[in-house]
Amino acid sequence: MDIDTRINDTAENLFDTNGFNATGMSRLIQATGLSSRTVYKHVASKNALVARVLAERQARFFTVMRFDDINALFAGLADWTVREGARGCLFFRLQAETGGQVEAIEAAVAAYHAELHGRITALVTAALGRADTHATDQILALFEGATTAATYRGTSVIEAARAGAHRLLDLETNP
Amino acid sequence: MDIDTRINDTAENLFDTNGFNATGMSRLIQATGLSSRTVYKHVASKNALVARVLAERQARFFTVMRFDDINALFAGLADWTVREGARGCLFFRLQAETGGQVEAIEAAVAAYHAELHGRITALVTAALGRADTHATDQILALFEGATTAATYRGTSVIEAARAGAHRLLDLETNP
DNA sequence: ACGTGTGTAAAATGATCGTTTTACATTGTC
DNA sequence: GACAATGTAAAACGATCATTTTACACACGT
Numbered sequence A, B: 001m002d003i004d005t006r007i008n009d010t011a012e013n014l015f016d017t018n019g020f021n022a023t024g025m026s027r028l029i030q031a032t033g034l035s036s037r038t039v040y041k042h043v044a045s046k047n048a049l050v051a052r053v054l055a056e057r058q059a060r061f062f063t064v065m066r067f068d069d070i071n072a073l074f075a076g077l078a079d080w081t082v083r084e085g086a087r088g089c090l091f092f093r094l095q096a097e098t099g100g101q102v103e104a105i106e107a108a109v110a111a112y113h114a115e116l117h118g119r120i121t122a123l124v125t126a127a128l129g130r131a132d133t134h135a136t137d138q139i140l141a142l143f144e145g146a147t148t149a150a151t152y153r154g155t156s157v158i159e160a161a162r163a164g165a166h167r168l169l170d171l172e173t174n175p
Numbered sequence C: 001a002c003g004t005g006t007g008t009a010a011a012a013t014g015a016t017c018g019t020t021t022t023a024c025a026t027t028g029t030c
Numbered sequence D: 001g002a003c004a005a006t007g008t009a010a011a012a013c014g015a016t017c018a019t020t021t022t023a024c025a026c027a028c029g030t
Helices: A003-018 A025-032 A036-042 A046-064 A070-084 A090-098 A103-128 A133-153 A156-173 B003-018 B025-032 B036-042 B046-064 B070-084 B090-098 B103-128 B133-153 B156-173
Strands: none
Touching (some): A003 A025, A003 A036, A025 A036, A090 A103, A103 A133, A133 B103, B025 B036, B070 B103, B070 B156, B133 B156
């Protein structure tokens, strides 16, 4: 496997399961099986690394997820959560860790939020035949809340959120 | 003001706005206006302090919030968010920071989640005249999601979540 | 008046962190 | 067969962190 992707994959896994601050570079270096010199030749700094990790995670997330309709949206979230583990949104968690003080992370989180909001806006618009910011906010809240609450209530919350979102949109279509 | 509450309030504010790891003890000590010796006579360790902060925040949150019905629930959340700032749930953020490795934080977060879930369960049960775990999960997801999404979409998400929750429960009552 | 408790100010301790550097080995290429 | 390029191994660097310690000042109950 390519060294860059090996570093990226290892870093994403460690940041995701242990946190950004809790993951020291020494531990990351050991997990990759490389030397510190090599790692620092492939990555400018820990901050630059986490920014790259988030950018690639965003690309992967929006490749794997489906935004065709409400059912696909929450089914995709359920699949993702089962596969990756229910630890909540990595973007939000890393932002919280760094207290909004790492510029590269802020930019990555903003980009993710922009794309997520855009995709859900498109989904709702297609479902209703018109734009509806109120309905979009509701679906977004259910999506974010299902992600968060699944960390302590399990994946059943995601199914409940799917059913709720479906009902709310249906209600807007046939009032 | 009492020294213990002065330390607690300062710590809560700094942890909330800057994060746990980003807030060094030196900064906290400086913000309290006390000496390090005094602070460490009133608090066993940084971990013990954050546990105490979370316990007191939970008590304050559930004193200020109202769980009478759906409208009161989300109106309370909106008030809280405006007053405290939209930075997402502090319990979840601190848990993310420490990667589930600080036992005292895990316990505090679990206690908060248990109380939140219990209160919303009671609310839904009272509203429907019967227990409904599915509906409870939906309200919980909307609550958590509104808290999270308000950090980047503003407080309008909370109003949307309130309206959505109201509709979902009304639908369960009058199908 | 005296000791005890509680406070301040500031240096010291020991650990850990991100990052760099030194010294050396391996490999593919002209 | 020499030369870069790229890798490993490990020490070193400078900063920061949580926590402890030393030295000293003030108040107050008996």
